[in-house]
Amino acid sequence: MIFPPVSAASKLEPYKRRLFIGAYGFEQRSLGWTAYQRGKASILNGAIVFQYKHPKGKNRTVELRKNLSALGVSAPKHIPYDTRQPHHIEDIIEKRFATLALGADEVVIDISAMTKLLILLCLDKLSNFAGTLRLEYSEGVDYAPTRKKYEKCKKNIDTIAFLPSRGFESIVRTKSLSSIRMQGQPVTMAAFTSFNEQLVRHMLGTINPHRLLFINGRPPRKDYAWRERATQEIHSKLIDEYSTDNPTDDKGLLTRVASTLDYRETISRIEEIYGQFGSHERIICAATSSKMQTVGLFFCKKRHPDIHIEYPTPDSYFVTGMSKGVSKVNEIVIPQFSEFVKTMRIKDDVPSEEGYQKISYVFEPNITAQ
Structure with missing residues (x-):
């Protein structure tokens, strides 16, 4: 598809x-x-x-x-x-x-x-x-924070007031995003890195997963490429704790990465996770993603209704500096939306490594230099 x-x-x-x-x-x-x-x-x-x-x-x-x-x-x-x-x-x-x-x-x-x-x-x-x-x-x-401000204060990251969001308020579960399939089975939790590590930490406290898989975010702009490493650093303690399931490359960056703008890369990463673990573990996704990664998460839920999504809400936002100005207005156009949603669901919803290999090529977009 x-x-x-x-x-x-x-x-x-x-x-x-x-x-x-x-x-x-x-x-x-x-x-x-x-x-x-x-x-x-x-x-x-x-x-x-x-x-x-x-x-x-x-x-x-x-x-x-x-x-x-x-x-x-x-x-x-x-x-x-x-x-x-x-x-x-x-x-x-x-x-x-x-x-x-x-x-x-x-x-x-x-x-x-x-x-x-x-x-x-x-x-x-x-x-x-x-x-x-x-x-x-x-x-x-x-976008906040600037690289200079982050580098200056990252050792005291818990006390920084200029991050896009801070702290943790509650975890929201809704009927349309939930799934009761495979309750009682080991849980694989997929989460996205951000500038608020508390969102993931509190999810862990309520879910207690068998494994935690991070998807790191890669900004589409070269001048914000540093944020890929920054968000990983913020989650470094959790990544180290679950290091077996979060491999890194020769630069020390997580190999499981998705664009913060191109939602198709998020679909690819979730499909990989589902193909590897979905047949024998319950997949729970934490919506700690960017807005466009969240769009990809929606389509994954429609493809695999047994995926369970939970939304941890931040305690506060950095109002005066989340973002400034408008650089570009992006668009996704989907004709016959209801038909598109109907046809995206995997008919044989039994995940496997072999099954993933058969469908993975249609998800991976042509990735330009970022």
Whole structure:
């Protein structure tokens, strides 16, 4: 099965019925797609926006509503989202999305300001949408922390206040992301490195896995290549503790790595894990990933419903410096989304090394120099 590439966002024309789904955010990139479409009047016929009840910073509500109005929607519908009580949001989304996309030719979902839980749940509840799905993601110009600041303070990483997120609040489990298959069997836990090691550590405290497999993140930009080693260093104690299952190359970097932007590499890594361990161990994935890696995680769940996903929520965010500006607006376009979701599931869902080798070639994208 071929997964569509990540490409530059298209400038849309007002010839199709479109529904916009997004969230109010405090970063400039939360306005990325709507600003990119400036001058394209009447390209949207409706909009629904998630409104955080306890925002981590001052959300750009007025700016986003102004942008949406210029694109054709003067009165977007809102879904309140209480991040302190996230367990209720799945049922709310399911009810609101049930008839939301009826009559729409395309759904534009901008994940730039969404939490990873919202990304997973929104995509899941859109699985029956028969039209074209346009998934939009805006990259920032700069991200916290800077290399200089990280190198200066990395020895006291637990006390650093400038990391993108800090600490741990709760673990969220939802019905659509859960699986009861192979309960009682040894657990293989797959987690993504980030700048918040506490997210994984607390997951370990509740799951107690047989093995822990890290997927390191590789930024697509050369000037941020240092972050691949940095996020590994932050998790070094856990990597050492589970060293048998986390091999490194001759440079000391984890060999299990996926782009933080190209979601297809995440699919490849999870498929490798599933092919090796899925027949005899329970696979639990921690959504500690980047936003685009989370998109890949969603598709893996749809391919293998027995994969179980849990979302550890951070305690706080570094509001003033998570990212600055908008460097690029990216897009994934999937026509006939419901049919795409139906056909991606592995019919013979019995994983094996041989079975993985037969299907792996369709997942690995052409990787350019990063």
